[in-house]
Amino acid sequence: MNRDSRPLFLLIAAAAVLFVLFRGGGEKTNPTPEPPPSADPIYVYFVYETNEHAIPPHVELAFNKLNARTDKPQTVASLLEDVTDSSTPLSDKHKAVLDAAKEFGLPTLSIMRGDQIESATVPDTEEAIIEKVLP
Amino acid sequence: MDSTTILAPNLTDVVLPQESGYPEAQRQQDTRDVLMSVCGAAARDFPSHLWLTAAERMDRCRENDENRLWAMNRIDRYQNQGPGNVPGGGQAPNTHECTGHGFVYNWTACWNKMMSIIYGDGPKDDFRYPQSGQQGSIFLSPMSLYNEANPSIWGGAGVRQILSIALRRGPLPDLIQPGGIKFKHAMPGTMGIGNINQSRGAWVPVSRMPDGWEETGELLIPDEVIFPDDWEQAACLLCHGYALTVGRDGHCVTYAMWSEQRKQAFYPDSYDVTRVDSFNRFRSCASGGYCIASIRKPADRLKPVPDHLIVA
Numbered sequence: 314m315n316r317d318s319r320p321l322f323l324l325i326a327a328a329a330v331l332f333v334l335f336r337g338g339g340e341k342t343n344p345t346p347e348p349p350p351s352a353d354p355i356y357v358y359f360v361y362e363t364n365e366h367a368i369p370p371h372v373e374l375a376f377n378k379l380n381a382r383t384d385k386p387q388t389v390a391s392l393l394e395d396v397t398d399s400s401t402p403l404s405d406k407h408k409a410v411l412d413a414a415k416e417f418g419l420p421t422l423s424i425m426r427g428d429q430i431e432s433a434t435v436p437d438t439e440e441a442i443i444e445k446v447l448p
Numbered sequence: 449m450d451s452t453t454i455l456a457p458n459l460t461d462v463v464l465p466q467e468s469g470y471p472e473a474q475r476q477q478d479t480r481d482v483l484m485s486v487c488g489a490a491a492r493d494f495p496s497h498l499w500l501t502a503a504e505r506m507d508r509c510r511e512n513d514e515n516r517l518w519a520m521n522r523i524d525r526y527q528n529q530g531p532g533n534v535p536g537g538g539q540a541p542n543t544h545e546c547t548g549h550g551f552v553y554n555w556t557a558c559w560n561k562m563m564s565i566i567y568g569d570g571p572k573d574d575f576r577y578p579q580s581g582q583q584g585s586i587f588l589s590p591m592s593l594y595n596e597a598n599p600s601i602w603g604g605a606g607v608r609q610i611l612s613i614a615l616r617r618g619p620l621p622d623l624i625q626p627g628g629i630k631f632k633h634a635m636p637g638t639m640g641i642g643n644i645n646q647s648r649g650a651w652v653p654v655s656r657m658p659d660g661w662e663e664t665g666e667l668l669i670p671d672e673v674i675f676p677d678d679w680e681q682a683a684c685l686l687c688h689g690y691a692l693t694v695g696r697d698g699h700c701v702t703y704a705m706w707s708e709q710r711k712q713a714f715y716p717d718s719y720d721v722t723r724v725d726s727f728n729r730f731r732s733c734a735s736g737g738y739c740i741a742s743i744r745k746p747a748d749r750l751k752p753v754p755d756h757l758i759v760a
Contacts, residue, residue, distance in 0.1 A: 363492065363495060363672050363674075363741050363742060364492065364495050365495070365497060366497065367497055367498055367688060368561075368688070368689070370511055370512075370515060370517055373515075373517055373561075373564060373566075373689070374517075377565065379564075380563075380564055380565060380583060381579075389749065390564050391563050391745075391749065392561070392562045392564065392742075393745065394671065394672070394741075394742040394745075396671055396742070396744075396745075401671050401744050402744075403745070404745075404746070404747030405747075406747055407745060407747065
């Protein structure tokens, strides 16, 4: 680069920096807005049958932590016992969760996001359960 | 408090000097077979998968202490059926409602276990957990069961009577609720002194319960009740975080924590205090106890009954 072209180069470089800054190329100056958190809670269930399954302590601990969260989306975790052999009426929501869980095979970790129900094998650790609910 | 806590001698193996509501004649009729029969299809034998060896129970005690997973840690208030001076004047009597209070402690432990909420310190005198109102805990009325079990008010009731009533038509909520929710069908908790979490009031016979109360009661009926066959099965249930209600020595209590090392069982008594029974007493009554394992589940934990059963 010869001495005469140096000011031109500096001018072009400065313009490029300004372009990037004002166009939004830097996260700090113009962060991409995150989508608003869903207003719908995430419902989490340990679905089991009393006569066949114990409730693992790590599930109880994970569920307690999920219920204690104050961040959005809200997480609501609870136990859901298979009551299909009793006269107990079930809400439509719980019936849908129970049906899906039984098809998957109990005991099950069931996660309900909106109308979507995911049935999964119960993870082995408290952290893995929380990670499964809040990836 | 945890299972390693050593309580004072005056809180150990307490046989109440006053009548609390479980006379010997009742105890003789509350056999395991009778209790199971009054629960009908809800009765369950001890599930074999809940069996723990002594060594496993020891480990589980440590784990439950560390993580606050006892039934005691699901119980978020004391109840008080005892006598006392009523603020503003008057005297609350020493009631005979203990079988009703025992049931409500057991129900509470199960309900909050199902809702997956841990109350780290268990019941505390003159204290209400903020989480109780935020996470759907319900305060029930022991009087709402006892009033049918013994319409003559005094003399107590059998465990089988309370269970039978609870399984047939359910209990009602207390007038005091942690979340400020007002149930359309609610009752005073006790004729005794009560406390900040349990309302006291005059006797309410079944005939004067709120109109249509059956609709609320049936939503709170236990779904499954387990009956241990011996003390080891009872200890296993406690180690799994369930509560066990028994009648013994003239009083009905609900065990909610077990020490495998010291072989003793702790219970929140219905006098604003936690007490403990040593092994011989626990062993003598454990096989006549019951454990509520599940309860009918509401669609929304913060709205345990439909809108029309809540007062706006």
